[in-house]
Amino acid sequence: MKLRETYTCPLELVHDMIKGKWKPIILWRLRLGKTTLAKLERDIEGITQKMLLEHLKELTEFGFVDKVVSGGYPLKTEYYLTSPQGERILDALKIMQEIGITYMKNNGMEQALKEKGLI
Amino acid sequence: MKLRETYTCPLELVHDMIKGKWKPIILWRLRLGKTTLAKLERDIEGITQKMLLEHLKELTEFGFVDKVVSGGYPLKTEYYLTSPQGERILDALKIMQEIGITYMKNNGMEQALKEKGLI
DNA sequence: TAAATTACCCACTTTTTTGTGGGTAAGGCA
DNA sequence: TGCCTTACCCACAAAAAAGTGGGTAATTTA
Numbered sequence: 001m002k003l004r005e006t007y008t009c010p011l012e013l014v015h016d017m018i019k020g021k022w023k024p025i026i027l028w029r030l031r032l033g034k035t036t037l038a039k040l041e042r043d044i045e046g047i048t049q050k051m052l053l054e055h056l057k058e059l060t061e062f063g064f065v066d067k068v069v070s071g072g073y074p075l076k077t078e079y080y081l082t083s084p085q086g087e088r089i090l091d092a093l094k095i096m097q098e099i100g101i102t103y104m105k106n107n108g109m110e111q112a113l114k115e116k117g118l119i
Numbered sequence: 120m121k122l123r124e125t126y127t128c129p130l131e132l133v134h135d136m137i138k139g140k141w142k143p144i145i146l147w148r149l150r151l152g153k154t155t156l157a158k159l160e161r162d163i164e165g166i167t168q169k170m171l172l173e174h175l176k177e178l179t180e181f182g183f184v185d186k187v188v189s190g191g192y193p194l195k196t197e198y199y200l201t202s203p204q205g206e207r208i209l210d211a212l213k214i215m216q217e218i219g220i221t222y223m224k225n226n227g228m229e230q231a232l233k234e235k236g237l238i
Numbered sequence: 239t240a241a242a243t244t245a246c247c248c249a250c251t252t253t254t255t256t257g258t259g260g261g262t263a264a265g266g267c268a
Numbered sequence: 269t270g271c272c273t274t275a276c277c278c279a280c281a282a283a284a285a286a287g288t289g290g291g292t293a294a295t296t297t298a
Contacts, residue, residue, distance in 0.1 A: 001255085008231050010219025011212060015143045018215075021256070024134045037275060048257065053276060063222070073266045075274045088218055093130060095211040096137075099204060100129025103182065112127045120285085140286070156245065167287065172246060192296045194244045 001058060014089075017062040022047055022055050024093055027064060027081065031090050034068075034080040064089055120177060133208075136181040141166055141174045143212055146183060146200070150209050153187075153199040183208055 001020055007013040018024065025044055029035070041052055056079060059065040064086040069077045081087055104113055113119040120139055126132040137143065144163055148154070160171055175198060178184040183205040188196045200206055223232055232238040 006231065007219075007223070007228070008235055009144070009147075010223055010232070010237065011143055011147055011216045012219075013222065014215040014219040019138060024130055025128070028130055038273095049276085050258085050278095051256070054256095057276095069275095071265065073273085075265055077275065085218060085222070088214065092211040092214040092218075095207065095214070096133040097130045099207055099211075100126075100131075100133040103132065103204070104126070104129055109126070112125065113129070116127055118129065157243095168246080169248095169288085170286065173286090176246095188245095190295070192243085194295060196245065 003062075017058075018064070018089065020055055020058070022051050023059060024096070026052070026055055026059065027086070027089060028093055028097070030065065030079065030081045030086070031093075034078045036076060036078055040079070059086075122181075136177075137183070137208060139174055139177070141170050142178060143215070145171070145174055145178065146205070146208060147212055147216070149184065149198065149200045149205070150212075153197045155195060155197055159198070178205075 001016060003013070003016055007016075018027070022044065025047075026040065029040060029043055037049075037052065037056075040056075041047065041049060044052070056065060060067065060079075063082055065079055066082050066086075067077055067079045081090065101113060101118060104110060105119070110119055120135060122132070122135055126135075137146070141163070144166075145159065148159060148162055156168075156171065156175075159175075160166065160168060163171070175184060179186065179198075182201055184198055185201050185205075186196055186198045200209065220232060220237060223229060224238070229238055
């Protein structure tokens, strides 16, 4: 996702910044705190390293995520949500999560919720 | 956008329901109240009738939007946000709008905001 | 009953996004 | 110095979304 040169609508801008199959999932995982590429790759089922890196890069570029590189062994780069922008978008994702839970309850999908301990 | 058979993550479900180039914009326009296809087409700059219809159909299918058809002349079908699901997703979009405004202010894009009376 | 208006659909092309399968660079340890 | 490991990149193929340019059905007024 490349941003356009100009935006007149702030909502459109932010939508362009966080759209993409994996971005919400990555941000959602980051709510649990600083973590590494390897852990993200392990925790986000089905994501490829390429997609992870690509989306992480964009999220960083757009100011939702930042990273710290520390040497040591093994090599370690950690990613985390920025404050306030990254944390704020999480508020929007929380609402979406809540809508999703309600929807699943109302549409005979509570089994999946139970399995994930969300209900 | 076709939904999958199963979802384990409520956030992923909702993301799939509202992703698409025009969906957030359509929902955002609908916050102003019940309106017709023609008015949406006129107000949402650059959208084609096909995209509008397609996305409106999906939003309706997924429970964010509903419509009332009234005969009369001219023919009139009106679309509106559902309560509570449609109204609730608006809360998430409001946060995104707010993030967008802040971002634009901090990145030399306030001219566009002024022109739209958002600042 | 013809014209006007609104709502809506379909086949096809173009563009964008994802996925696959490779590869490189750089730090620390043995 | 060679070998792990982590981090990250690139070319190309596949799949998905959006755009184009047509179309139809229904209703009411003239």
